[in-house]
Amino acid sequence: MIPQLESLFTDAIAQLKTNGVLPPDQSVAIKFERTRQKEHGDFATNVALTLAKPAKKNPREIAQLIIDALGDAPEIDKIELAGPGFINLFLKQDARYEVLHRLFDEGDQFGLTAQNSRDKILVEFVSANPTGPLHVGHGRGAAYGDALARVLSAAGHQVESEYYVNDAGRQMDILAVSVWIRYLQSLGEDIALPTNAYQGAYVEAMGQELAQQDSSHRVAAAQLLSTQQGLDEEAAIDALIALAKQTLGEQGYAIFFDKALNSILDDIRDDLHEFGVDYHTWFSERSLFDQGKIQAAIEQLKQSGDVYEKGGALWFKGTAYGDEKDRVVVRENGQPTYFASDIAYHKDKIDRGFDLTINVWGSDHHGYIPRVKASLQALGLDPEKLKVLLVQFAVLYRSGEKVGMSTRSGQFVTLRDLRKEIGSDAARFFYAMRKSEQHMDFDLDLAKEQSNDNPLYYVQYAHARICRLVTTAQERGFSTGNLAQADFSQLSNEHENTLLTLLSRLPEVVNKAAADYEPHQINYYLRDVATAFHSYYNTSKFLQADAPQRDAMLALCSAVRQVLKNGLGILGVSAPESM
RNA sequence: GCGCCCGUAGCUCAACUGGAUAGAGCAACGGCCUUCUAAGCCGUAGGUUACAGGUUCGAGUCCUGUCGGGCGCGCCA
Structure with missing residues (x-):
């Protein structure tokens, strides 16, 4: 949906530039947001507000000009100018059902098949010393x-x-x-x-x-x-x-x-x-020694003049690459330091062809980042290929x-x-x-006591409830085999629309969580879906005689179940059928 | 002393990276089961977003300072 809106607005703004209404050299990032309140429609953009200053015009005036220049979009019901210059878009009711078709079509893959750059990414985490459990x-x-x-x-x-x-x-x-x-x-x-x-x-x-x-x-x-x-x-x-x-x-x-x-x-x-x-791989530090990779890395640094001897030890010239001090690579006693292993290890990662290598480190290692990046740079590798994400300590x-x-x-x-x-x-x-x-x-x-109040159970419960609902429907002799063909136009109340909107957001949420490296966004999204479902459940009678109505509602429930299942899967959490 | 992270309801945390009236869960209070799972729903109460300035149409979010907390500044790993 959002890409269509973007091209619609890009065209309109290009037209305004041609007409001289907007400065032609002004580049604009058109960003659509899901609205927080339904009075603001389904999507909103603040593009007019960001254009106000360069165009030296009132933002509301610009918003109106953009609206007038917009072409037709079959999915849009109405467009409103609101507040200081927001443009709010309201979807046609029919467009809301699209997500159900996709869900029945894609099933377990819904939300998990974004077409991104297909970067090769290595995520390294835990890596605790094998000195205890x-x-x-x-x-x-x-x-x-x-x-x-x-x-x-x-x-x-x-x-x-x-x-x-x-x-x-x-x-x-x-x-x-x-x-x-x-x-x-x-x-x-x-x-x-x-x-x-x-x-x-x-x-x-x-x-x-x-x-x-x-x-x-x-x-x-x-x-x-x-x-x-x-x-x-x-x-x-x-x-x-x-x-x-x-x-x-x-x-x-x-x-x-x-x-x-x-x-x-x-x-x-x-x-x-x-x-x-x-894990895909358990990488041994000793293997770096055995395969001579540490010596090779040190040798390369010697060749490039990035290490020097002092006090009998070999030092890496980190200060030349932004580190606050130089670091010992080989001790006076001839033993390489941990840092030496890490230089070779990170080089090896990038040599293996990853576009991006992510390290998940405890926050106590933050001071270590500049020296590793410095070493990559000295080895002629792109330090941007290393992304370190710090996890703060959990205080028990x-x-x-x-x-x-x-x-x-x-x-x-x-x-x-x-x-x-x-x-x-x-x-x-x-x-x-x-x-x-x-x-x-x-x-x-608290973790023990509240195990029943854990938000997880709230989400899992929604999933189990739907499973039970479908089973009960079958027990009562209702057919549930063809819900994909149900007449979705039966779904039109507030609860149903809220759910439809939420379901359609999964792919966006996954994309954003990935781009931000913030899986917790999935947790909160799932809780929102569960909340909307529980609320719907409480105000609805599902197993009713009216077949078209019943099928449509069951179809929606089963779509919710699919989204919960897919989302929980991303978090590595199970979606039980009964609780 | 210097550097990094953080400070949001009584507690634990969100807030779409600068947007519209800052939201949830626990805890508190009041309602809802003769019905498809009450591990649920509906409602009430709870806030000067640590503090003081600044930037702009608009700040919890950006910049400066102060206070408070965590972590780091090894020829340890």
């Missing part, structure tokens, strides 16, 4: 990232999703050593787990399991303690790591490291799968008190626990309902 903070990133990927796909892009596995680096070594200590403990060694090691019960479980399988990696506690003397906490744990690597040997160490990595990664993969999140409250979320301390609520309590659907809907950059208070008690 996902907690509720990761849940927000998961729900947002996955819904975003689905929305972009619904809007017509080619989308892939990816989890970046940080399987290299010190945190993983600390984890491996934590497992080793637990292993030694369960073999009877008298040694305490350092407070800065991973404390979670899952670490203990892994240590015990390995102890039962093979006790040959036992080392006397006294030997461990002797390496710790006089060192501060962080240095002590590094000494432990060195000791473990030395005494266990490469293969022995790998037993603990791989046990930790694989079981945690399996757990995360499982967890996300049950949450409705399945239980019994009115903040709940910590540190993985090392083991004090956190897991995503799995949350799902158990309120269900995946409710958790996803709740998370995705918030704009990502909005701070979010997550009250666990």
Whole structure:
């Protein structure tokens, strides 16, 4: 509908330019909006208001000139000039039924087949370190990232999703050593787990399991303690790591490291799968080392003169590309930094041919954006191909008190626990309902208590109600097989028109949600549809003797059901047939 | 100290990127089930959009400042 209106108005304005009424060199963006109130018609445009200044004319006068210049449009019933210069358009009643034809025609595809640029887009999200189970903070990133990927796909892009596995680096070594200590403990060694090691019960479980399988990696506690003397906490744990690597040997160490990595990664993969999140690719950081991609990237930066040596370390000249300071890429001890991996990783993403790579990051990483973009630029890649979307932290409250979320301390609520309590659907809907950059208070008690008041159930209930309605109709012997052929002109009351308008908006809502990277717009839209339906339901008697009337109403209901189903699908939430 | 994000009803959040009278859900109050799902509907009450200026036909939205909250400023990841 909107494209037709746009060309109609473009023609009219072109005509006014030719006639010298409007300045010919003035470019105008004609924007149509859905009206908030029905007295303002179905669509409105403020184009006359924006033209007022350059044309040096009264906006109402311009609006009238445009209206007079408009050609015929079969769908438009009337056009009104309103307020300071808005042009309001009222649809003919017949035009409202078009959406029903489309819905019956397109079914599950309605709203999901926008013809956009078909950009290849990679959405990377969660990417939590595999050092422990996902907690509720990761849940927000998961729900947002996955819904975003689905929305972009619904809007017509080619989308892939990816989890970046940080399987290299010190945190993983600390984890491996934590497992080793637990292993030694369960073999009877008298040694305490350092407070800065991973404390979670899952670490203990892994240590015990390995102890039962093979006790040959036992080392006397006294030997461990002797390496710790006089060192501060962080240095002590590094000494432990060195000791473990030395005494266990490469293969022995790998037993603990791989046990930790694989079981945690399996757990995360499982967890996300049950949450409705399945990735196209799990990208290993170690693979960048193994394939020499990190060295290659650093080499390229050397060639281009964007790195230099200082204090024995290798520095990237980020300041030349807008970063606030230069950053170390290779440490004095020869180890590449995490940033070095990230340079290679982001280069690799773009090399894989994506037009756009989206990173969903926790807001605490915002300071990291300039250096990654700077590195892309230094490598001769377009930094615009990287879009970082920040998700604010969800601050957890239980019994009115903040709940910590540190993985090392083991004090956190897991995503799995949350799902158990309120269900995946409710958790996803709740998370995705918030704009990502909005701070979010997550009250666990409330989430449990209110699980029945969760807006999700309101939407799902509308869907289930319609399913039941159709079933009941069949039980009473009414045919429901040919609703697409119903006489839609039976639908004309206020409730019905409201619903028809809402249904026709789905494709626009999907497009806009995708363009804004804001899946929450779908949540609010669905709630509006459900509200309109519940209201309609309460004032209507559907299963009546008058066949044309009955069929038309059932057709509308079934169209509503389709829209709810398609919309919930974009959010990764189920549309149950009964509740 | 510098940088990024945020501040909207008692609480949790929307508001079509500058549009017309700022809207929902919880919580509160009053109604609606002999009927196709009451996990629902209808109504009442609740606001100086943190504060002060500015930009213009028009500001919750843009610019400046102040106050308040979150996060960041490692040869950690």
